[in-house]
Amino acid sequence: MYRQRLGDLSIEEGTDAVPADGRYYVLAGGVVKRSFKTLKGANALYTTLRAAAAPASDQQ
Numbered sequence: 001m002y003r004q005r006l007g008d009l010s011i012e013e014g015t016d017a018v019p020a021d022g023r024y025y026v027l028a029g030g031v032v033k034r035s036f037k038t039l040k041g042a043n044a045l046y047t048t049l050r051a052a053a054a055p056a057s058d059q060q
Contacts, residue, residue, distance in 0.1 A: 002039070009049055011042045 001014040008029045012018045018025040023035040023049040024042035028049060 006045070006050060007053075009046065009053065011039070011046050013039075 002012065002024070003015055004011045010027045011024055013022070013024045013054060017027065017030070018032070018035075022060050023037060025035045026033045026042050026045045026049070030048060033049070034045055036045070
């Protein structure tokens with residue numbers, strides 16, 4: 001099982017929120033954005049989405 005979360009953005013593998021197929025899922029607001037065979041691929045999308053959301057969270 002793997003989970004990395006920041007706010008409503010997460011990477012999950014083997015959790016109750018995603019299929020048990022060994023893939024890494026990037027979720028935003030509980031919605032699957034994409035799945036990856038490797039953690040490296042999931043991290044790339046996660047980092048991009050996190051960076052895109054940063055300016056909006058800085059204004060709060």
